[in-house]
Amino acid sequence: MDTTTDAAVTTRGLVKRYGANTALHGIDLDIPRGSVFGMIGPNGAGKTTTMRLLLDILRPSAGELRVLGETPRLGGAALRRRIGYLPGELHLATRVKGRELLAHYAEISGPVRPGAVDALADRLGVDLGRPVRSLSKGNKQKIGLIQAFMHEPELLVLDEPTSGLDPLVQQEFHAMLHEAKANGQTVFLSSHVLSEVQQTAHEIAILKQGRIVERSTVAALREDAVRHVRLVVAEADAAAARATLDALPGVSGVAPAGDGPGTVAFSATLDAHVDAFVKAVARLDVVDLTVEEPDLEEMVLAYYGTDLTADADAGDDAEGTTRKGARR
Structure with missing residues (x-):
């Protein structure tokens, strides 16, 4: 050996x-x-x-x-x-x-x-x-x-x-x-x-x-682990936000996540394509954006x-x- x-x-x-x-x-x-x-x-x-x-x-x-x-x-x-x-x-x-x-x-x-x-x-x-x-x-x-x-x-x-x-x-x-x-x-x-x-x-x-x-x-x-994201946009941008998320590579599980006064929220999971995600949503009227720490536990499981x-x-x-x- x-x-x-x-x-x-x-x-x-x-x-x-x-x-x-x-x-x-x-x-x-x-x-x-x-x-x-x-x-x-x-x-x-x-x-x-x-x-x-x-x-x-x-x-x-x-x-x-x-x-x-x-x-x-x-x-x-x-x-x-x-x-x-x-x-x-x-x-x-x-x-x-x-x-x-x-x-x-x-x-x-x-x-x-x-x-x-x-x-x-x-x-x-x-x-x-x-x-x-x-x-x-x-x-x-x-x-x-x-x-x-x-x-x-x-x-x-x-x-x-x-x-x-x-x-x-x-x-x-x-x-x-x-x-x-x-x-x-x-x-x-x-x-x-x-x-x-x-x-x-x-x-x-x-x-x-x-x-x-x-x-x-x-x-x-x-780098490879899945991240959970929550995107809140102005109500007028709701349709554009949904279309953007659905079209992005590495984004899956897009779902409504509630709404507030004049806003709509979406949740999704994101793989390693973080740069493309940030650049795409930057074109929207973003009220709030949360990207959680990579969940390595999910990856191992x-x-x-x-x-x-x-x-x-x-x-x-x-x-x-x-x-x-x-x-x-």
Whole structure:
């Protein structure tokens, strides 16, 4: 397998089978060092399986992979110390305090800068002096994030990292990701919520039933995504506005959207032809115009159609066979 020094993660034809079920069907990935890469898909699409293969928690049925230039199976504990991992299903020892638990993880992960743990705890707002069993789900998730970040690993592998976090803490987490990237660290995170990934990732892969169905930069997705528009014109221009919208390329779903004193409103959807749209409606007597932010969620859901639930159920059956036995 050809690899380059710029790749933190490289996979070729990665396959994982659980008996008769195939969770991954030939995944090819190249994640550059120093980047934030997001993997999107419904629960059970194969995101967790992919991450566990990278950490040698699972072994591939076929294909090849390199993580930080090494084969996970041969890299062993030394390679894993260069990685920070947050599992999607976080299980913590509950009879100890948060600080004691993190001290234990530090012995496994390697050197942690003095003060790094306390600084992360302050940022995330978690009391490390409390027993883990007394913490809420969100605070346990914060402990998990601290153990992943605290040794400043070359690669962060984060499976559904904001699960249970309130919006303010999510913002702080996003800031931590930007700082990690600025420091040259690589981040590979998964989510079934696109809005979470698009705030931080430069590039994403969309996973469906164990296959990558789309790989693109977030910027390119935005350019291609559908926008919802609402156009309000003077009543005298209503017929001309309707004719203009119906004739424009990339405009669909034109429909009346109410009226007011001397005005008529239309709603529609618009693809990437924004420039042509703006120039065309500029010739009308426009009272108001609203062009919403590109709805990337709709675009991603279009890849799944009516199979979204089926995808999740099929993947859950396959991935679930390993969850109890997975090691951190």
